[in-house]
Amino acid sequence: xxxxxxxxxxxxxxxxxxxxxxxxxxxxxxxxxxxxxxxxxxxxxxxxxxxxxxxxxxxxxxxxxxxxxxxxxxxxxxxxxxxxxxxxxxxxxxxxxxxxxxxxxxxxxxxxxxxxxxxxxxxxxxxxxxxxxxxxxxxxxxxxxxxxxxxxxxxxxxxxxxxxxxxxxxxxxxxxxxxxxxxxxxxxxxxxxxxxxxxxxxxxxxxxxxxxxxxxxxxxxxxxxxxxxxxxxxxxxxxxxxxxxxxxxxxxxxxxxxxxxxxxxxxxxxxxxxxxxxxxxxxxxxxxxxxxxxxxxxxxxxxxxxxxxxxxxxxxxxxxxxxxxxxxxxxxxxxxxxxxxxxxxxxxxxxxxxxxxxxxxxxxxxxxxxxxxxxxxxxxxxxxxxxxxxxxxxxxxxxxxxxxxxxxxxxxxxxxxxxxxxxxxxxxxxxxxxxxxxxxxxxxxxxxxxxxxxxxxxxxxxxxxxxxxxxxxxxxxxxxxxxxxxxxxxxxxxxxxxxxxxxxxxxxxxxxxxxxxxxxxxxxxxxxxxxxxxxxxxxxxxxxxxxxxxxxxxxxxxxxxxxxxxxxxxxxxxxxxxxxxxxxxxxxxxxxxxxxxxxxxxxxxxxxxxxxxxxxxxxxxxxxxxxxxxxxxxxxxxxxxxxxxxxxxxxxxxxxxxxxxxxxxxxxxxxxxxxxxxxxxxxxxxxxxxxxxxxxxxxxxxxxxxxxxxxxxxxxxxxxxxxxxxxxxxxxxxxxxxxxxxxxxxxxxxxxxxxxxxx
Amino acid sequence: xxxxxxxxxxxxxxxxxxxxxxxxxxxxxxxxxxxxxxxxxxxxxxxxxxxxxxxxxxxxxxxxxxxxxxxxxxxxxxxxxxxxxxxxxxxxxxxxxxxxxxxxxxxxxxxxxxxxxxxxxxxxxxxxxxxxxxxxxxxxxxxxxxxxxxxx
Numbered sequence: 001x002x003x004x005x006x007x008x009x010x011x012x013x014x015x016x017x018x019x020x021x022x023x024x025x026x027x028x029x030x031x032x033x034x035x036x037x038x039x040x041x042x043x044x045x046x047x048x049x050x051x052x053x054x055x056x057x058x059x060x061x062x063x064x065x066x067x068x069x070x071x072x073x074x075x076x077x078x079x080x081x082x083x084x085x086x087x088x089x090x091x092x093x094x095x096x097x098x099x100x101x102x103x104x105x106x107x108x109x110x111x112x113x114x115x116x117x118x119x120x121x122x123x124x125x126x127x128x129x130x131x132x133x134x135x136x137x138x139x140x141x142x143x144x145x146x147x148x149x150x151x152x153x154x155x156x157x158x159x160x161x162x163x164x165x166x167x168x169x170x171x172x173x174x175x176x177x178x179x180x181x182x183x184x185x186x187x188x189x190x191x192x193x194x195x196x197x198x199x200x201x202x203x204x205x206x207x208x209x210x211x212x213x214x215x216x217x218x219x220x221x222x223x224x225x226x227x228x229x230x231x232x233x234x235x236x237x238x239x240x241x242x243x244x245x246x247x248x249x250x251x252x253x254x255x256x257x258x259x260x261x262x263x264x265x266x267x268x269x270x271x272x273x274x275x276x277x278x279x280x281x282x283x284x285x286x287x288x289x290x291x292x293x294x295x296x297x298x299x300x301x302x303x304x305x306x307x308x309x310x311x312x313x314x315x316x317x318x319x320x321x322x323x324x325x326x327x328x329x330x331x332x333x334x335x336x337x338x339x340x341x342x343x344x345x346x347x348x349x350x351x352x353x354x355x356x357x358x359x360x361x362x363x364x365x366x367x368x369x370x371x372x373x374x375x376x377x378x379x380x381x382x383x384x385x386x387x388x389x390x391x392x393x394x395x396x397x398x399x400x401x402x403x404x405x406x407x408x409x410x411x412x413x414x415x416x417x418x419x420x421x422x423x424x425x426x427x428x429x430x431x432x433x434x435x436x437x438x439x440x441x442x443x444x445x446x447x448x449x450x451x452x453x454x455x456x457x458x459x460x461x462x463x464x465x466x467x468x469x470x471x472x473x474x475x476x477x478x479x480x481x482x483x484x485x486x487x488x489x490x491x492x493x494x495x496x497x498x499x500x501x502x503x504x505x506x507x508x509x510x511x512x513x514x515x516x517x518x519x520x521x522x523x524x525x526x527x528x529x530x531x532x533x534x535x536x537x538x539x540x541x542x543x544x545x546x547x548x549x550x551x552x553x554x555x556x557x558x559x560x561x562x563x564x565x566x567x568x569x570x571x572x573x574x575x576x577x578x579x580x581x582x583x584x585x586x587x588x589x590x591x592x593x594x595x596x597x598x599x600x601x602x603x604x605x606x607x608x609x610x611x612x613x614x615x616x617x618x619x620x621x622x623x624x625x626x627x628x629x630x631x632x633x634x635x636x637x638x639x640x641x642x643x644x645x646x647x648x649x650x651x652x653x654x655x656x657x658x659x660x661x662x663x664x665x666x667x668x669x670x671x672x673x674x675x676x677x678x679x680x681x682x683x684x685x686x687x688x689x690x691x692x693x694x695x696x697x698x699x700x701x702x703x704x705x706x707x708x709x710x711x712x713x714x715x716x717x718x719x720x721x722x723x724x725x726x727x728x729x730x731x732x733x734x735x736x737x738x739x740x741x742x743x744x745x746x747x748x749x750x751x752x753x754x755x756x757x758x759x
Numbered sequence: 760x761x762x763x764x765x766x767x768x769x770x771x772x773x774x775x776x777x778x779x780x781x782x783x784x785x786x787x788x789x790x791x792x793x794x795x796x797x798x799x800x801x802x803x804x805x806x807x808x809x810x811x812x813x814x815x816x817x818x819x820x821x822x823x824x825x826x827x828x829x830x831x832x833x834x835x836x837x838x839x840x841x842x843x844x845x846x847x848x849x850x851x852x853x854x855x856x857x858x859x860x861x862x863x864x865x866x867x868x869x870x871x872x873x874x875x876x877x878x879x880x881x882x883x884x885x886x887x888x889x890x891x892x893x894x895x896x897x898x899x900x901x902x903x904x905x906x907x908x909x910x911x
Contacts, residue, residue: 011851018859019847021795021835025860028794194894196799196807196860246797246860247894278800472858472895648854652896656857659897683804688892691885697899720897 005485006711009648012477013496014244014470026200026216026243027275034202035064037264037274038110039257040100040117041284042092045353045676046126046139049090049119052100057116062109065268066117068100072263077230079222079254080324080605081161082149083142084356086230086259092121093141093318094355095677096284101260103268128676130315130350131292133159141318141351154324155603159351161316162324164331164603166345166403174307174342178298180382185294186371187742188725189669190315190678192287193360194688197246199281203261204271211265212239215258218248219509221467224501226255227262242469242499249660250359252471253511254321256285282681286358287670289314289326289349293371299379305394307342310334312368316349319356322363323349324605329444330364332604335403336372337413337442337614338394343403354676359511361657361718365443366664366725370743373439373726377733387730388421391440391616398704402442404596406608410714412640412704413440413614419700420638424618430734434633436620437730441723445517445715446591446611446708448508452522454483454530454585458576460554460569461493462530467507468519469499473717474649475515481645482520482710486527488551489568505586513715516645517611520710522589530585537580538566611706611714615639617658617727623735628751630666630732632693637723638700642714647701650716654699657720663689665725669744766827769793769837775824783827784808784819787834795835795863799892806891809864810834816871818890835863838870845908846870855904857895865891869905878909 017023054066069089076082088099100117104110125139132138138159142148145156155163175181201215211233217223220240228235245252257274265272276285291314298307312330316323331347347364362369380387395413402408417440421427426436452466464483470476476496484494497504507519531551538556539546542564549556556571558564575583595608620634637654644650667687671680680686699720705712725743733739738753762779765772768791775790784801787793787810796819799807803821810819811833812826838844846869849855856862865888872879872887879887884905885898893901 011854012856014859015851015856016843016847018856018862019843019851019866020839021793021863023859024794025797027798028788196805196858196892196894197797198799245858247858249894278802474857648900652854652857652900655897655899656895657897660894682802683800683892684802688894689898690889690892691898691902692889694898696881696902697897 003485003711005481005491006645007643010477010481010491010646012474013480014476023244025197025246026202026214029202029214029243031202031204031271034271034273035103035105035268036107036110037101037103037261037272038114039098039260040114042088042095042097042099044092044121044123045095046124047092047121048124049088049092050122051120053118054100057102057113060109060113060116062105063102063113064270065103065264066100067263067267071267073232075230075232076148077226078320079322080151081154081320082229084319086263094353095675096355097318098260101264103264103272126353126676128352128354130313130352133350133352141353152605153603160348161320161351162327162349162603162605164328164347166331166343166601168600169342171307171309171342171344175298178306179301180379181296181298182375182378182382183296184375184741185292186374188291188367188370189743190287190290190357191664191668192282192670192686193249193251195247195249195251198276198278199257199285200275201258201261202271202273203265205266210237210239211262212241213258213262214241214243216245216252217242218245218253218469218471218511220499220501221506222253222509223255223258227259230259231262239502245469245471248471249361250363250511251286253359253509254286279681282686283678284355286321286356288360289316289323289357289364291367293368295371295375297375297379299383301383303383303385303390303393305338305340308335308340309344310368312347314349314364315352315354315357317352317354317356321356322358326364328605330368332403333365333442334368334372336369337396337440339396339400354672355678361660361721363512363718366722369441369722370725373723374729374741377730378739388417388426388438392417402612404601406594406596408612409708410642410704410706411612411614412702415702415704416614416616416638416640419702420616420618420636423698423700424620424634424636426618433625433735434620434622435731435734436618437727437734438616438618439723439727439730441615441719443513443613443719443722444609444611445513445613447512447514447518447606447609449590450507450519450522451505451588452519452526453505454526456530456534456572456575456583458572460567460572462487462489463495463497464523465497465504466519466523467499467501467504468510468515471510473653474646475510478516478645478649479519479523483523483527485711486524487531489554513613513717513719516713516715517709518589518591520713522587524710525587525589526585529587530583533583533585534568534571537571537575541566541574611709613640613714613716613719615719615723617723619727619731621728621731621735623732623750625754628747628754630745630750632662632695635695636698636700637720638702639716639719640702640704641716642706642709643703643712644701645713650701651699653716654720655697657718658697658724659689659694661721661724662694664721664743665728666744667746762825764824764828766829767831769833777824779823779825781824782820783810783822783824786824787819793834793836797860797863806868807861807864809867809891811867811871814871814874816868835866838866849904849908853904853907854900855896861891861893865901881906
């Protein structure tokens, strides 16, 4: 059936309100009687809390409430390993950890009150380097690690929060059959999502003991359950409303300020708003895990990959947060979109006394991709093969299995490679100090569950709800397109309602590139259900068999007897007022089915994943010998998305991800002082790409339909970032003959390396 | 220390008595409820707070309120009052908006640029808007939206 709405370049449904400044973000809301909350944070990386004295602060005029852990029930939250308290209880584990919260009549009074709270600490020995933290004599950050609730069979010991292993074949045999074996170590830093809108929440308890939280979040439902488990409040007493999100990129999936806001609002008995300033947001929220990747690859002289062993160490900081997930997913992505018969992957999420790291576009994948895609070029160099040819030779195809044995029905990597290379002019003769680099990627877009409801109004228009917030990626529009196409109603007749746990059914999160595939599937199922009910009602009204009926231009018509027709509007009214009852379609979708082969995997924190997506980036750079500066001359990114629901949205995601990848490659890193404290907590010292740092990006859409996705669609949220850094590293190598194995490849590093090379 | 400030805000004369140390950003958002202008960093690094002060683009987070006395201040709410301004329309049509948080500042900077140069080349657009950070779009479709305006 031809598609009328899916696949069309429809302008976003929320564009006008954003263009006029009318869209309201969290800090744009104010309630009467509202107080401002501010958080007191630990100045030490590792210490016992001996005493907290809030008496002087409480006396300050304008201070209405102060809360510390002593006021709260024992409770810890966490996505995989539940190790994190709302406020530090007896111990602090990173500089910036929340210790107390104040609510006052304005921000100035709240800030003054923080200075009047006296905390007595006894310093403990900290450890900042994950490899040192893995040593047997390292200070232990979580003595009760084994007692914490974990949602999976976690391999955990010492400061290793989680270890995941994937194995297949015979790794030693694989290396022995190889003509070339290369071994290298790659390192990547902490980088921050730097969403333009900082964290914020407003909490308000009502008179019947129920709490409402307004917040900028990638998941009202995750906020709801974490608040529940940390504070022992039943979920039916917690309502979370997602306000418009000014960027998330993974940083806003798990909570930061919301439970803190809830507890101080309860004590103050007034609504409280907490908004982080930029310094606080960079100091103490959830950046990407720094990593060290040791990789060993074996290849034949004809370019067949025979064996790969990888050890990845991810720095998960003071609390687990997304660490186990990142370590697990990074491990799963370590082979890339290639067929490698023998492999052994060990991946670790390790505790250190630095800020807890969390989800950021790519979720462990950019780290391993930087390593293995740099390595692919190094292997190609060893055997004297074109890097593009080496990749195509080993690339997976439809029906191949991923690491651990999950079947991938739709694999568009070869087309991505060819299309990107062709568009970029791969193989042209390079100028001096200019080079082209290529890199592939693999990712997923289906995980966990989503659900949706479709309601037909009395006038035949439709309401769609699922707990998915639009974080800028365009899901409000794409999901409306899927619903309208499924219902066969015009796009303008369908409205997607904003995520609110009281009224929108569960969607795990807007994350993992999963909304189009996972929430989209739930919406398609709900739309099909509502359509079926409409056709059944029409059948009764018209006296025609359901199989005879089709929908066109807001009418249900009989194929046999076209004079037999009835408007959707009339059906809406009839269902409400005459017979049948209001039409409600429901859809519930869980990513399950093909699982990893248990023989091949240990300690993996997810059930299964689906919606495998692929991409290839080709970058041309010019390196300035005098300054070490890298200019991006050309950027091409081809992505297999199954079916592009909204091509403008898909292109926007590829462009944005790509440019974040440029920052990851060339300029971004969080810098820590000797106390493990982040010191570059502003946009002057933490450098994200500006208009001047990138050229036009050329996104290319490849459509290798996935039979399990809605209208064949898969996701594209994260992949735009994943392959950029290795493509740039490979381009730099081709430009100046220097291989960089650590990010970022800052000008001073390149300049120094050029000087070294000259000697 | 209190000051009395009189200025033109989005075409209307206004008057305010307030602390001299307040920023224009904070006054716009909290005194006049004009929340379209955003705070991204509070330090003049991101441009989310861009407004026009006598037709020039400024960071309102770095502008102290006494400075606007006798001036014209235009915020995003003062753009396109009778339907969408062509800049807003182009951003909407061509995908120049994603999360929307940088958008008001982007549009104000674009307005300042186009007031001086109605047909800027790509390089001029990038240079003049370099003080506005965006984390979502990779800048590509913003540049495209502005270039497409001059095509008309």
